[in-house]
Amino acid sequence: MRWWLPTTVLGLWAVFALFGSMLGLAPNHIELDQILTPPGGAAWLGYDDLGRPIWDRLVIGAQTSFVVAVAVVAVTALLGTLIGTVSGYLGGWIDHAVVRVIDIFLAFPGLLLAIALAGVLGPGLNNVVIALSVVGWVGFARLARAQVLSLKHRDHVQAATALGVGRARIVWRHLIPLILAPLIVEGTFAVAGAVIAEAGLSFLGLGVQPPAASWGSMIRDGARYMLVAPHMVLAPGVVLMLVVLAVNLLGDRLRDKLDVRGRERR
Amino acid sequence: MPTFFLSRLLSALFVLFGVTCLVFLLLHLVPGDPVEVMLGESAQPADREALRQALGLDRPLLVQFLDYFERLLRGDLGVSLHSQRPIVDLILERFPATLELALAALVVAVVIAFPLGVLAAVRKDTPWDYSAMSVSLFGVSMPNFWLGPVLILIFSVWLGWLPVSGRDEPTSIILPAITLGTALAAVLSRMVRAALLEVLGEDFVRTARAKGLSERRVIWRHALRNALLPVVTILGLQLGVLLGGAVITEIVFSWPGLGQLTIEAIQTRDYPVVQACVLLISVGYVLVNTLTDLVYAWLDPRVRLGEGG
Numbered sequence: 193m194r195w196w197l198p199t200t201v202l203g204l205w206a207v208f209a210l211f212g213s214m215l216g217l218a219p220n221h222i223e224l225d226q227i228l229t230p231p232g233g234a235a236w237l238g239y240d241d242l243g244r245p246i247w248d249r250l251v252i253g254a255q256t257s258f259v260v261a262v263a264v265v266a267v268t269a270l271l272g273t274l275i276g277t278v279s280g281y282l283g284g285w286i287d288h289a290v291v292r293v294i295d296i297f298l299a300f301p302g303l304l305l306a307i308a309l310a311g312v313l314g315p316g317l318n319n320v321v322i323a324l325s326v327v328g329w330v331g332f333a334r335l336a337r338a339q340v341l342s343l344k345h346r347d348h349v350q351a352a353t354a355l356g357v358g359r360a361r362i363v364w365r366h367l368i369p370l371i372l373a374p375l376i377v378e379g380t381f382a383v384a385g386a387v388i389a390e391a392g393l394s395f396l397g398l399g400v401q402p403p404a405a406s407w408g409s410m411i412r413d414g415a416r417y418m419l420v421a422p423h424m425v426l427a428p429g430v431v432l433m434l435v436v437l438a439v440n441l442l443g444d445r446l447r448d449k450l451d452v453r454g455r456e457r458r
Numbered sequence: 459m460p461t462f463f464l465s466r467l468l469s470a471l472f473v474l475f476g477v478t479c480l481v482f483l484l485l486h487l488v489p490g491d492p493v494e495v496m497l498g499e500s501a502q503p504a505d506r507e508a509l510r511q512a513l514g515l516d517r518p519l520l521v522q523f524l525d526y527f528e529r530l531l532r533g534d535l536g537v538s539l540h541s542q543r544p545i546v547d548l549i550l551e552r553f554p555a556t557l558e559l560a561l562a563a564l565v566v567a568v569v570i571a572f573p574l575g576v577l578a579a580v581r582k583d584t585p586w587d588y589s590a591m592s593v594s595l596f597g598v599s600m601p602n603f604w605l606g607p608v609l610i611l612i613f614s615v616w617l618g619w620l621p622v623s624g625r626d627e628p629t630s631i632i633l634p635a636i637t638l639g640t641a642l643a644a645v646l647s648r649m650v651r652a653a654l655l656e657v658l659g660e661d662f663v664r665t666a667r668a669k670g671l672s673e674r675r676v677i678w679r680h681a682l683r684n685a686l687l688p689v690v691t692i693l694g695l696q697l698g699v700l701l702g703g704a705v706i707t708e709i710v711f712s713w714p715g716l717g718q719l720t721i722e723a724i725q726t727r728d729y730p731v732v733q734a735c736v737l738l739i740s741v742g743y744v745l746v747n748t749l750t751d752l753v754y755a756w757l758d759p760r761v762r763l764g765e766g767g
Contacts, residue, residue, distance in 0.1 A: 295469070296476030300736070301743045302702020304720075305480075308736045311724030312487050388601045392706055395603040396721055408603065415607045415710070422611055429604035437599035444595075 201438035209258030272332025280340030556715035566639030575650025597644025606710035694750030
């Protein structure tokens with residue numbers, strides 16, 4: 193269970209997200225006589241309240257969450273690492289200012305700022321990515337800065353400085369490679385965060401718009417029909433939970449393997 | 459010692475100021491013309507002009523901000539565009555429900571997390587430990603907007619034990635509190651385990667055992683007490699996750715709190731109300747965190763004398 197469970201689940205997630213559209217799915221096709229039909233029969237996961245096949249919509253939902261997670265983590269990891277590394281390395285008033293800005297962003301509880309941003313920017317996947325990126329860079333910046341602070345007085349950095357190596361090169365060649373391990377672990381957990389956040393925003397109606405599918409919006413629609421069609425809320429929830437569980441498991445394993453200490457400590 | 463407290467308070471004030479700036483700018487992030495977005499395209503030009511003036515959007519940004527800030531200091535949060543009522547009243551109506559939910563969730567989290575964390579630490583590397591940590595992993599991986607509906611399905615729809623939603627009966631709080639508290643319980647139990655393991659390796663624990671104290675007494679009276687302090691600070695930080703999660707939990711259970719008010723305001727494009735809610739929840743979070751830090755420093759001199767916050 194150590195590696196195969198997370199890698200299998202995540203592999204399936206990626207495969208369905210990337211190649212799902214080749215399966216000839218009909219996520220928006222409506223079968224009026226199949227409304228709320230439970231699993232079994234023509235569609236193995238049943239139909240939703242409009243008579244659309246739930247399996248097909250799950251696959252499209254995988255696409256939604258995968259695209260958002262990859263985009264958000266790519267943007268925030270790059271931006272946050274850059275800001276944190278440069279800030280920690282340069283020190284002085286720049287570092288001071290960056291720390292202040294990080295403190296301010298950390299003052300917003302959990303998803304709240306993302307909810308407000310997505311609400312103000314208006315619904316749609318692009319705005320979800322923007323809102324989650326605005327909130328997400330802080331974690332990477334804080335981690336990268338802390339790591340660089342503990343590294344920048346090491347001998348090899350001093351030697352490079354003495355040899356006249358440029359600052360950009362020191363950051364790129366002598367600092368970033370050494371802080372990669374904790375950043376990868378942070379990145380893994382960030383994927384879990386982004387998947388939950390996207391589904392959460394879509395659950396609130398701030399993410400994907402109908403008829404597009406997201407696991408979050410499927411759970412919201414399903415919650416209204418729980419009395420008659422519990423499969424509508426169970427199917428997307430189980431898939432969402434499996435993916436998040438797999439990412440968290442992978443993060444734990446990576447942390448042990450790469451020997452990174454906990455990511456707490458402010 | 460006074461310098462630590464002073465610097466901690468100053469930095470909290472600065473953060474509060476920054477939060478206010480960001481929340482103020484939120485309204486200016488609305489794509490296009492905020493007035494048009496709020497009133498809809500069919501609005502009369504005169505109405506638009508009136509709203510523009512009421513919100514002060516016709517004046518320079520800096521003037522607007524100073525005005526906003528000054529009114530905030532006087533406790534004036536503005537008027538809701540949707541209901542035309544003072545936002546302060548709206549918030550005061552909803553605040554008790556959110557506070558109640560957050561506190562109940564906190565209780566749920568602590569009640570689950572401590573036994574689980576202690577069990578895992580005391581029986582480290584045994585099946586007990588693995589099961590406890592697996593439960594915790596499931597807890598973090600279960601989004602509250604899914605856990606909520608599943609709990610409703612089981613306890614309200616199938617078993618019929620508890621109300622589906624609302625805040626009308628005393629038992630109404632149970633499912634929302636469990637929904638919101640589970641993720642925190644999961645995180646907290648890992649922290650209790652880690653903190654306790656660290657303390658269990660220390661000399662005073664060995665001394666306590668050497669004195670012949672019962673294992674129960676060693677754990678609960680000696681080790682856990684010392685492990686508790688760092689856990690409490692982290693609990694303060696985790697409160698933010700709780701407050702953010704409360705927004706979604708309130709929607710799942712139609713719990714009439716600040717989170718529901720925020721989402722309603724987003725749906726009706728009542729942006730001044732959105733601003734006020736976000737500001738208030740964040741300010742509350744900053745205050746709680748500052749307070750936790752100060753109490754921690756007061757209890758444990760190492761914090762204010764050593765590396766410091």
